[in-house]
Amino acid sequence: MSKSLSEKKDWTITRRDVLLAAAAGVAIGVSSWVIPKRYFRIPMQAPVFVAKVPRYQREIGDAITRGITELGVAGNEVRGKRILLKPNLVETNASAPHINTHPLVLRGAIEAFLQLGASTVMVAEGPGHRRDTLAVYEESGLADVLTEDHIRFHDVNYITGYELPNAGRQSSMRTLTFPSLFKEVDWIVSVAKMKTHHWAGVTLSMKNLFGVMPGLYYGWPKNVLHHAGIENSILDINATLKPHFAIVDGIIGMEGDGPIMGSPKQVGVLVMGRNFPAVDATCCRIMGIDPYKVSYLERADNWLGPIGDRSIEQRGETIASVQTNFELIGTIPAQQGIRLG
């Protein structure tokens, strides 16, 4: 009896208890509203590798091999596998080769994956600015390299697609249509360019995947994705496709009015990793940009991957040793207020 009385006493709720609980609830509610959501999640972790590569040279393959190895990719993950490399080919201009992923970075990636035992390496792209993919392929210099290396190039703009439910659910698109070629490969590797972007702030490994969506279904430009929201679409594509590896060509990037009208920016790095938000956040820091101020990266944080500096284990070169501020244009909203620090 006394025990039950005691229990009863323990469970008696006083007016003071109610007020304290209410205050605590309000405090939690307010804090979750004021404090970013990332502080309420168990942080994800991911390593990113930064290699110093001062110029476009033949040794790029060695740097990529080292990066893949230091990121802990086991031999059996690549051996015998079919690897699809997706560069960033947008359009060409004789005075602006820094628009596109440099062909020697593609060659380096091809060499690295073949050296690690891949059975097949192919390159695939579906530019959004040009209907003539072959022209971009030729004029970017990539055709010379792939012809010499006997590597096949696929124009994914005209490949019929297969649908997947939209796993990201950030836009109103219920499904996403990817080129059927993707069902025949084991790894999808984004070989992006380090650039500022006038709509998205930056374009790196995640944004680069716009180019996998066939023009047959998304148009030229990929206007379906623009109407669905560029940031929403970046997140949806990455969440649904689940790409495997990212390499960002930051040897010479683009600053200012990217992705096509900006100026070349010498950085001298390749940035690599399995986790795309972590790779892109590292690129941002190298570019002097706060990844938490790039909206789609902030939204990806701790969902598709970590972007916090404490959650990313930097391997290879330190960010501080390669960091160089990219020019941001004050009149472009997506580039306003995103400077680091």
Place this chain on the structure above:
Amino acid sequence: MKSKFQESLSHRILPGGGFSGLPKGEFRVDATAWGILFLRAVGESSEFLELGRARLRTEQSDDGRVAVSRHHPDSYWPTPLAILAWQDSPASTDAQRRAVQFLLGVAGTHPPRKADDPVGHNTALKGWPWIAGTHSWVEPTALCLMALRAAGQGQHERVNEAFHMLLDRQLPHGGWNVGNTLVFGRELHPNPEATGAALAALAGATTRERVSQSIEYLQDEIDRLRTPVSLGWALWGLGSWNLWPSNGVALVERCLANQTRYGAYDTSVLCLLFLGALAGEVAEPIALPIPSNSGRSSPGGVH
């Protein structure tokens, strides 16, 4: 040269009618429409043409659209190609009429232009989009204009507005790209395929003065073009203004030879290249949906 095209395309003709995108490939709507334009241009028998046209009719939806596939009805950009493929086909009259009505009834999204708009063009002017629910762009608008004019709708208000839309999207220093002129105050780059398509669509509808810088851009570019989409549209565009280049045949030969480098060209672009080549030939104006005022005086052409 004609025989080279015929040889390449003969491996893509499907037994039940229509074309595949590549040899031994599957039926594709746009490849079939382009293939019919090719067959018609080379004077293929009407029985053979009708098989392809009938196959295309089976792809038409009740509302008149002809999409990339029935599973992707929003991708209705092949509709103008189907209209051109059904031209002068009594069996396709109703299908063509419904496709025309569909195009005249759709326009995509065209928000009114804002004072601080970062894009330079007039967003309110209607042309046609590639995909439902998106903005109007240059190449689909050019194709729709050619198709609607061929189908006798040259005086329709939508056609008139689309001519204005195309001219509005012309870059200040000449040429067209997908359809953006200035973004955040910077003039973007032109490309040959969009410029050729726009010039082909505008021939007979505007003065040469209005497009002279674009013609000059294309003439400056033509010698370096090695790929079929760029070269096909560039030749078609210049041919529409009686400016088919004297070395056009050599350019087409070089482009065909580049298949050893790039692999076999897709049916659609191979047909486009052929029609671009044919745009330099005097004898076949009816084979192409090019406005009838375009005389042909340039040498060369398809042999």
